Amino acid sequence: MSARWQSQPGSSLWLFRHEWRMFFFDMGDDKSGTKPKxxxxxxxxxxxxxxxxxxxxxxxxxxxxxxxLHDQPDPMLVMATGVALAVLFSMMLSMALNRSVKALFERGDLDLLLSSPMPAQSIFTVRLAGIVLGVAFLFLLFLSPFAHVGLFIGQWRWLGIYPSILALAVLASCLAMVLTLSLVKWLGARRTKTVAHLLGALSGAVVFLGFQLFNQFPDESKQRVIAYCKPWIQEGGLFDQHSLVWLPARALFGAWLPALIISAVALALFWLTSRYTCRFFIHGVQQSVTAPARVRPMSAVSAGLHFRQGLYRNVMHKEWRLLLRDPQLLSQIALQLLYLLPAVFLLLKNGILLPGMAATMTFLTCSLTGSLIWVIVAAEDAPDLLRSAPVTARHVQTAKLLAACLPVALLVLPLIVWLSLRQWQAGLITLLGCGAGMLSVACIHLWLSRPGNRNQLNRRGQTQLSVGIIETLSCFSWGGMVLGFLAAGSWGWIGVLTGIVALGVAWLLKIERS
Incomplete structure (x- = not known):
């Protein structure tokens, strides 16, 4: 073994061990007011x-x-597994894009590493390998037990899970890194952060949305599409059971030749990416460190006009600008909006599914409002500055709640109006459910949420478990109210009761803390 890969300070293996520790360090406690572990x-x-x-x-x-499992699994099983792996790959690509942006822009250690005596090629290779294992970790956590149990009971072919998942993780990571570096070259470092985060959110949902969009087609159109595509998957077709497209699925079922092929392709792709994109990687790091912040010129007159238009307008304007400046936060919120689209499509198309879709829309509306309220109220960047302002805290809180609720209200109000024109009772109940849910999550976060950081949005339920449970219960309650009243009459009162109970528990917890 060459000295380059020995576990000595400054070696590639030593740096890779550090990357692996940093992966678990990111999973550590991230509670505000406590020392990170x-x-x-x-x-x-x-x-x-x-x-x-x-x-x-x-x-x-x-x-x-x-x-x-045997040498020749059922062709339809192979194809179905291949489609499932395509869905997993879209999720891997989403994770890899986010981790590539973090590795390039947000870790803040690459400038220091590149100024060290270590070769830049080794730094980039190790960073790319860290992204691969970080992407594969979650999927192997849930799929590797099937390989272990299969080996224990004598079905060794399930060990094919490892090469297939690792090969897909390598492909997703290399594609994400190349895409991120290309965006840096075309758009610059600062715009790349926003675009890459949004692409990560979109890639994680694109397959899901594609299936949902297909479900919206009329039955005749579906039959035409199926009839058109059927020859492709039959024997001799472009995507029959022997097609290269299904190599990862056949490898997952223990076929040694497909497993060998995809492993070799993954290793070659990893080598090519680390070998021929290292220069662009260094250029991207230099841009992320040296790129000046864009300052939009503003005249004194226009600046003065902004601050003479009222407290509520100024506070809401400030919160919306902060949201637009945070690409990672925008991507997380955009992902919630993307998962709202299937419910909207079904609501507009199918009256039979109206109760369930109205309830789903109510739940997602409450959930999205809760995320925005937590970001704007609990994750305030300058709370001391606001406390020292010559205005009452109640007025500031009201302005912040309006800043969180107005965008969501403007988003769902056209759907509620459309629903009211078709069935005014359904529109009224949905309006009451969305309004009560938004008010409930606002009270829950005002009473219970503790100060936090914006990067804790996806993990706020871990740092404050009780708040997350009460918020989720409230969202389900008001969504259940809509479903109960529209589908089962008086059963909706159960949702009202549980929603009130959730608010009561939040109020009691507030009294205990104060």
Whole structure:
């Protein structure tokens, strides 16, 4: 083994071990007011062990009831598995894009590493390998137990899970890194952060949205599409069971030749990416460090006009500008909006599914409002400055709540109006459910949320478990109210009751804290 890969300070293996530690460090406690801890916290380790135990037990039950894999699995099973792997790949690409942006722009250590005696090629290779393992970790956490149980009961072919998942992770990571570096070259470092985060959100949902869009087609159109595509998957077609498209699926079922091919392709792609994009990587790091912040000129007159238009207008304008300046936050919110689209399509198309879609829209409206309220109220960047302002705290809080609720209200109000024109009772109940839900999550966060950082949005339920549980219960309650009244008459009062109980629990917890 060459000295380059020995686990000595400054070697590639030493740097890779550091990358692996940093991956678990990101899973550590991120509570405001507490000192960050190295590595995954004890609760995270226990949760991971519990997940592994549960998935191993589930795999044991499933594999004991399935016939053993053989050399020639059913073609339709291979194709269905290939489609499932395509969905997993879209999720991997989303994770890889976000991790590439973080590795390039947000870690803040690349400038220091590139100024060290270590070769830039080694730094980039290790960083890319860290992205690959970070992407593969979550999927292997849930899928590797099937390989372990399969090996234990004599079905060794399930070990093909490892090469297929790792090969897809390599492909997603290399594609994400090349795309991120290309965006840096074309758009510059600052715009790349926004675009890459939005692409990450879109790529994670594109397959899901594609299936949902197909479901909106009329039955005749669906039959035409199926009839047109059917020859492609039949024997001799472009995508029949012997097509290269299904290599990852055949490798997952233990075929050694497909596993060998996709592993070789993944290694070659990794080598090519690390070899021929290193120069662009260095250029991207230099841009992220040296690119000046864009300052839009503003005249004194226009600036003065902004601050003479009222407290509420100024506070809302300030909050919306902060939201637009945070690309990662925008991508997370955009992802919630993307998952709202299927409910909107079904609501506009199918009256039979109206109760369920109206309830889903109510739940997602409350959830999106809760995210915005937490960001704007609990994750305020300058709370001391606002406290020292010559205005009452109540007026500032009201302006912040309006800044969070108005965009969501403007988003769902046209749908409620459309629904009211078709069935005024359904529109009124949905309006009441959305309004009550938005008011409830606003009160819950005002009473219980503690100060936090914007980058804790996806993990706010971990840092404040009770708030997350009460918020989720409230969202389900008001969505259940809409579903109950529209589909089962008086059953909607159960949702009203649980929503009030959630608010009461939040009020009692507020009294205990004060």
């Amino acid at each position: 190295r590595g995954m916290p004890l609760s995270g380790k226990l949760l991971s062990l519990l997940v592994l135990a549960v998935v191993h037990a589930f795999a044991w039950v499933v594999l004991r009831g399935l016939p053993a």
